[in-house]
Amino acid sequence: MKTKIFAAAALALLLCASAWAQDQTPPVQEIVEKANLMAYYQGDDGKAHVHMEITDSQGRKRKRDFIILRKDKEDGGEQYFYVYFRRPADVRRMIFMVWKHPGKDDDRWLYLPALDLVKRIAASDKRSSFVGSDFLYEDISGRSIEEDTHELAKEEEGFYVIKNVPKAPDTVEFSYYLVWIDKKTFMPMKAEYYDKAGKKYRVIEALEVEEIQGFPTVVRSKASNIETGSSTVLTFSKIKYNIGLKEEIFSERYLRRPPREAKR
Amino acid sequence: MRAFKLTATVILLLLAAVPALAELPVEINGFWEVRGGLRTDKDPNQRDVSLGETRLQLDMSYEFDWGVLRVRPDLIWDDVDRTRDIDMEEGAGVVDLREANLLLYPADSVDVKIGRQILTWGTGDLLFLNDLFPKDWVSFLIGRDEEYLKAPSDAVKVSLFNDIANMDLVYTPRFDPDRYIKGERVSYWNDALQAITGRNAVVHADIPNDWFDQDELALRIYRMVKGYEIALYGYFGYWKSPAGQAGDGRAAFPGLNVFGASVRGNIFKGIGNIEVAYYDSEDDREGDDPFVRNSEFRLLVGYEQELVTDFTASVQYYLEQMQDYGSYRDSIYPGMEYKDKNRHVFTVRLTRLLMNQNLTLSLFTFYSPSDRDGYLRPSVEYKVNDYWTVSAGGNLFFRNEDATFYGQFHTNSNLYAAVRYAF
Numbered sequence: 001m002k003t004k005i006f007a008a009a010a011l012a013l014l015l016c017a018s019a020w021a022q023d024q025t026p027p028v029q030e031i032v033e034k035a036n037l038m039a040y041y042q043g044d045d046g047k048a049h050v051h052m053e054i055t056d057s058q059g060r061k062r063k064r065d066f067i068i069l070r071k072d073k074e075d076g077g078e079q080y081f082y083v084y085f086r087r088p089a090d091v092r093r094m095i096f097m098v099w100k101h102p103g104k105d106d107d108r109w110l111y112l113p114a115l116d117l118v119k120r121i122a123a124s125d126k127r128s129s130f131v132g133s134d135f136l137y138e139d140i141s142g143r144s145i146e147e148d149t150h151e152l153a154k155e156e157e158g159f160y161v162i163k164n165v166p167k168a169p170d171t172v173e174f175s176y177y178l179v180w181i182d183k184k185t186f187m188p189m190k191a192e193y194y195d196k197a198g199k200k201y202r203v204i205e206a207l208e209v210e211e212i213q214g215f216p217t218v219v220r221s222k223a224s225n226i227e228t229g230s231s232t233v234l235t236f237s238k239i240k241y242n243i244g245l246k247e248e249i250f251s252e253r254y255l256r257r258p259p260r261e262a263k264r
Numbered sequence: 265m266r267a268f269k270l271t272a273t274v275i276l277l278l279l280a281a282v283p284a285l286a287e288l289p290v291e292i293n294g295f296w297e298v299r300g301g302l303r304t305d306k307d308p309n310q311r312d313v314s315l316g317e318t319r320l321q322l323d324m325s326y327e328f329d330w331g332v333l334r335v336r337p338d339l340i341w342d343d344v345d346r347t348r349d350i351d352m353e354e355g356a357g358v359v360d361l362r363e364a365n366l367l368l369y370p371a372d373s374v375d376v377k378i379g380r381q382i383l384t385w386g387t388g389d390l391l392f393l394n395d396l397f398p399k400d401w402v403s404f405l406i407g408r409d410e411e412y413l414k415a416p417s418d419a420v421k422v423s424l425f426n427d428i429a430n431m432d433l434v435y436t437p438r439f440d441p442d443r444y445i446k447g448e449r450v451s452y453w454n455d456a457l458q459a460i461t462g463r464n465a466v467v468h469a470d471i472p473n474d475w476f477d478q479d480e481l482a483l484r485i486y487r488m489v490k491g492y493e494i495a496l497y498g499y500f501g502y503w504k505s506p507a508g509q510a511g512d513g514r515a516a517f518p519g520l521n522v523f524g525a526s527v528r529g530n531i532f533k534g535i536g537n538i539e540v541a542y543y544d545s546e547d548d549r550e551g552d553d554p555f556v557r558n559s560e561f562r563l564l565v566g567y568e569q570e571l572v573t574d575f576t577a578s579v580q581y582y583l584e585q586m587q588d589y590g591s592y593r594d595s596i597y598p599g600m601e602y603k604d605k606n607r608h609v610f611t612v613r614l615t616r617l618l619m620n621q622n623l624t625l626s627l628f629t630f631y632s633p634s635d636r637d638g639y640l641r642p643s644v645e646y647k648v649n650d651y652w653t654v655s656a657g658g659n660l661f662f663r664n665e666d667a668t669f670y671g672q673f674h675t676n677s678n679l680y681a682a683v684r685y686a687f
Contacts (some may be wrong), residue, residue: 088650089293089686105530107491114411116384124533125570132621
């Protein structure tokens with residue numbers, strides 16, 4: 001009898017504990033890590049066709065099309081990116097490649113086909129515009145979570161709102177940014193950037209999320225520059241995960257000679 | 265003028281045909297461009313118009329399972345150089361074939377590219393040490409797009425890849441010289457006449473041109489070490505621009521071997537590079553032949569950084585050191601202009617991107633404190649939309665003396681403007 005009481009008590013305690021756990025907000029570090037994996041490390045590798053539409057404050061549009069390849073060395077760690085431009089004509093066959101090293105400077109290259117030139121580009125300009133759009137280089141390959149300190153600013157309906165403050169403020173143009181992370185999927189759905197005066201000047205939003213091969217995936221996103229009035233929409237198509245990209249694709253060889261995977 | 269109208273009509277018809285061609289499995293792209301320029305100073309031996317041309321470039325490629333075929337011709341109507349006869353080597357006439365090659369993947373670790381191709385390696389920015397592929401100095405100095413600085417090579421490139429080090433071997437069965445300065449469009453310092461000359465004294469050269477005998481071999485061995493790109497280079501061929509005089513008085517391309525190395529990678533907040541090369545002028549190893557350029561040691565140190573968003577600065581220091589300088593000084597005739605032992609050059613490139621990177625302001629400066637001369641390349645480029653680009657710029661030389669490297673070009677200073685439609 002005594003044992004039965006104990007068992008019941010243990011069970012009750014267990015139920016309570018799990019109910020408590022469900023209600024409990026995970027530690028900030030865990031939220032940030034999960035969101036980082038969700039946004040940039042789905043599968044072991046991936047490929048997508050990207051259509052970019054830049055609209056300036058006067059409504060003039062410019063379009064770019066590129067194919068992006070990604071391969072992870074380890075989840076949350078080292079990564080490779082390869083971006084092959086298809087349109088417009090003046091950037092056609094140009095390639096941008098990144099070896100992302102969280103915690104230290106990335107290695108980055110640009111290939112200019114008309115000159116057969118492999119150009120190394122500095123890691124310090126990660127915060128400049130990616131091909132004239134409202135997305136920055138760092139938005140494409142992801143900002144390392146080690147570069148900011150994170151705190152849970154608030155919880156809103158369905159979202160954790162994380163405040164991210166740069167550890168090296170003089171290397172970036174923002175003073176902090178807020179990220180809305182979906183409580184269920186851990187997908188970052190919105191980011192707001194605040195300048196040194198504390199004014200919001202830049203917003204990135206996920207407009208559409210689809211499940212692809214079981215991975216929740218942002219298929220449309222938008223970056224808006226509140227100061228200049230321009231915005232950029234990215235539309236992803238032909239998304240594929242775990243296609244078995246070889247590590248060697250992300251090398252000088254394949255800058256000069258793009259692999260089939262990168263071209264169609 | 266009638267011929268010009270005809271060319272314009274042909275170009276328009278070709279442009280109209282592009283959508284129809286796009287239906288084929290062949291990928292066709294390209295651009296159409298009009299470009300004009302004027303000299304800022306009078307040169308008695310040149311026309312005042314430095315550039316007046318229109319060109320249509322077609323870039324066609326077809327992909328097989330086993331490789332890629334690419335053909336990229338430029339169709340040109342040039343009002344300054346009215347030579348219409350096609351010269352595939354010099355790019356003169358109405359067609360300049362930029363590329364015509366077949367890229368093959370014979371094995372997992374081997375790529376082969378055969379045919380006419382543009383080749384580049386090395387770490388310099390508009391300064392070349394171990395890149396001995398042909399350059400088109402005329403196009404560069406008169407204000408054509410920077411892509412035309414690279415002249416095509418007719419070669420076989422074999423690339424071998426493995427975990428220890430990758431290797432590129434480029435064999436050019438017949439010597440491909442630079443499209444060098446010969447006075448036809450760009451005036452230069454004429455050593456024989458001890459004066460700047462142009463169309464009054466065009467260079468006649470004795471170009472090595474025996475197939476499989478007067479050939480070139482270039483190789484590069486390279487790998488990444490902890491994020492640094494390290495490369496070793498070798499070249500066995502000829503000086504790429506005239507570097508001597510043959511017995512009959514014609515300009516000569518003496519034999520040349522080059523050995524070098526480079527390293528490039530992240531340093532401080534930017535990209536740093538160092539490159540060295542030894543130029544072994546094999547026909548004048550003693551340095552005492554006044555008709556053959558001496559051997560040289562060359563050094564380049566460079567650094568590039570984005571100072572603020574969309575504003576990038578890069579600086580380079582370049583040294584060209586003549587070997588056996590004493591023998592050289594003893595060998596030249598009294599009263600002739602002579603070179604310094606060391607030619608020091610500093611370059612600064614400033615690039616500012618504005619208006620969502622649609623407007624590019626750029627200034628490239630070469631300055632030599634030893635020659636006391638320089639060369640400024642300012643440019644402005646605006647992308648009107650995804651198809652049209654307008655640009656303007658200049659090639660401005662300043663000097664203390666006529667005989668120095670940049671100084672000799674001072675009568676060629678020019679301003680140019682261009683409109684391009686890309687498709």
